[in-house]
Amino acid sequence: MQHAWGLLFLLLFTHVTSAFGAIYGADDRRDVLHVPKLKTLSTAVAVIVAHDFVEQNPDGSYSIKNLEFANNATTIRLCKDERFSNQPTLGICTGFLVSDRHVVTAGHCFVANGILTDTSDHGFCTNFGWYFRYGIDRTGSTTAEKIPAHHFYRCKRIIRAENLQLPSPPIANYANDFAVIELDRPVSSDLIPLKMNTNRELIQPGTKVFALGHPSGLPLKHSGISKVIGPKSIYTFAVNLDTQGGNSGSPVFNSKLEVVGILVSGHQIDYVTDSKNQCMRPNLCNSSGRQCKENPTFEGLEVSNSVLYLDIVEPWLKMPRWSER
DSSP: OHHHHHHHHHHHHHHHHOOOOBEESSOOOEEGGGOGGGHHHHTTEEEEEEGGGEEEOTTSOEEEOSHHHHHHHHSOOBOTTSTTTTSOOOOSOEEEESSSSEEEEOGGGTOSSEEEEEESOSHHHHSEEEEESOOOOTTSOOSTTSBOGGGEEEEEEEEEEEEEEEOOTTSOEEEEEEEEEEESSOOOTTSOOOOBOOOGGGOOTTOEEEEEEOGGGOSOEEEEEEEOOEEOSSSEEEEOOBOOTTOTTOEEEOTTSOEEEEEEEOOSOOEEEETTTTEEEEOEEOTTSOSOSSOGGGTTSOOSEEEEEGGGTGGGGOGGGGOOO
16 A cells, blocks of 8 residues: 555656746756766755655666556656656655755755644655755766665654645745655665755845756756846745756755755746647747747746755754754
């Protein structure tokens, strides 16, 4: 029954709760192996994967089973001539390490609406795991066929998950949107927690930022460089990063390689249909987030990314809350 619930959560929540995005100007996403200075940072970033797609091998490692079904269940079918169309897609959101056993992600990845506190029996804790170092190597392969045991972790408990939206239709106005998760065991020494800077006064219009994440469940991508547009609400600031569904929960960094926010939303249309070829293409916008390919009916929707200020999460990152249970 647990597996059935895992698939149910995956199919229901992937499209309901996942924040989207778009490509602004030229598509500058890159596999992280092509950005050597980010090698250490990339070890802290994980994709959230349904347990139904993961099986343990006799030697203790893990493999992604039924990858073709995972591709169809967790993302759209890209046109074959699009970038990354030959890469596997297997996750629903992104998260990142903030200690040797705690990760942070977007709250809407765990709860459709509301708040969860100190729980271990919620479906997204019991049915989803965290796969670190999911990326493309120089041969074009991933480790999805054989994931080292020390790169896959399960959820021990949800310390806090909030997904609260301010009523402002038709555009979602995100308020608190974060989750702090305790893993089932301390991570291995090759996974290095990220440095954080919670001083929002340093986030000014024009500040350069970039992100690491798993757009549409793809192997880890670098999305940069963008500039802060300005405050979006008392909870978030706006940027135009090349992101898509699956980037929810991605760490957003400043030029000092410090995490300054959590990506929680983006353009509401991340793909458009190519009817002739029966496939999907990224929604392309200009660098200002306008003149996008989506139907003009949706022109009033959000045209930039919302990034949650990190100081909102800070109270839940205090060590006293992390005592062993």
